[in-house]
Amino acid sequence: MTHAISQCFDRLRSQHAPALIPFITAGDPDLETTAKALQTLDRQGADIIELGVPYSDPLADGPTIQAAATRALERGTNLDSVLEMLGRVSPNLKAPVILFTYYNPILYRGIDRFLDEIVTAGASGLVVPDLPLEEAQCILEPAAARGIEVVLLVAPTSSTERIEAIAKQSQGFIYLVSVTGVTGARTQVATRVPDLIQQIRNVTDKPIGVGFGISQPDHARQVVNWGADAVIVGSAIVRRLAEEGVESIGQFCQGLKEAMS
Numbered sequence: 001m002t003h004a005i006s007q008c009f010d011r012l013r014s015q016h017a018p019a020l021i022p023f024i025t026a027g028d029p030d031l032e033t034t035a036k037a038l039q040t041l042d043r044q045g046a047d048i049i050e051l052g053v054p055y056s057d058p059l060a061d062g063p064t065i066q067a068a069a070t071r072a073l074e075r076g077t078n079l080d081s082v083l084e085m086l087g088r089v090s091p092n093l094k095a096p097v098i099l100f101t102y103y104n105p106i107l108y109r110g111i112d113r114f115l116d117e118i119v120t121a122g123a124s125g126l127v128v129p130d131l132p133l134e135e136a137q138c139i140l141e142p143a144a145a146r147g148i149e150v151v152l153l154v155a156p157t158s159s160t161e162r163i164e165a166i167a168k169q170s171q172g173f174i175y176l177v178s179v180t181g182v183t184g185a186r187t188q189v190a191t192r193v194p195d196l197i198q199q200i201r202n203v204t205d206k207p208i209g210v211g212f213g214i215s216q217p218d219h220a221r222q223v224v225n226w227g228a229d230a231v232i233v234g235s236a237i238v239r240r241l242a243e244e245g246v247e248s249i250g251q252f253c254q255g256l257k258e259a260m261s
């Protein structure tokens with residue numbers, strides 16, 4: 001049973017290297033571009049890729065990703081078409097893919113069927129931002145049985161007890177949301193991030209990935225210097241992909257990766 005995300009972190013840790021995790025919205029501007037973008041990111045520095053399934057009622061929706069999801073939905077992108085595309089591309093990717101989706105499409109299909117389908121498509125992990133810890137059990141176990149790692153989120157507002165419980169249950173790594181606001185490029189990384197990283201470190205040795213607002217190589221370097229094991233970059237890549245195309249996100253990823261090393 002593969003636990004590809006944990007394996008990826010084990011490998012990187014032995015090299016003392018942090019992971020770069022770019023996020024893109026599937027279907028923006030179309031799924032063929034997403035397929036090319038996945039391959040480009042894989043070749044140009046992504047260690048793990050977070051692939052967002054567009055959804056009509058997102059939570060934590062910053063303007064860039066919301067606009068991308070709206071465009072993707074207008075073209076008829078749905079979970080079936082995203083998984084069909086991923087199934088074609090994933091055999092050629094080195095980087096494990098984490099699927100980002102809200103809980104409603106999972107519930108609609110049924111958890112077991114959903115998990116079987118994402119395994120077939122070649123996904124390795126799952127982020128479900130509207131699934132609170134208390135409700136996560138129903139998916140954590142059947143996912144683990146299939147080698148799918150469910151990454152849970154810690155927010156700046158999480159209490160110490162809650163951080164401990166999340167850290168215990170999260171698989172692959174712990175996603176530290178750096179701000180209480182929405183996704184989107186910001187001019188600097190929230191100054192409480194080092195404290196939050198330390199708080200999580202105190203209760204677990206699982207890898208910690210930091211996301212939200214990281215949009216420049218300098219930000220990525222700073223987060224790594226603060227002790228993060230992974231840097232997650234969404235909006236800055238989604239915007240470039242939409243405005244400048246696939247080549248530009250390859251170059252951007254290389255730049256982030258260099259800054260982190």
Ligand SMILES: N[C@@H](Cc1c[nH]c2ccccc12)C(=O)O
Nearest residue numbers: 058059060061062065066129183
């Ligand atoms: N889908 C979210 C973006 C997002 C990507 N990855 C996340 C992880 C946690 C919470 C939110 C996100 C949005 O609409 O902008």
Ligand SMILES: O=C[C@H](O)COP(=O)(O)O
Nearest residue numbers: 023183184212213234235
């Ligand atoms: O997990 C992916 C998020 O989109 C990261 O946040 P960001 O968009 O602010 O970079």
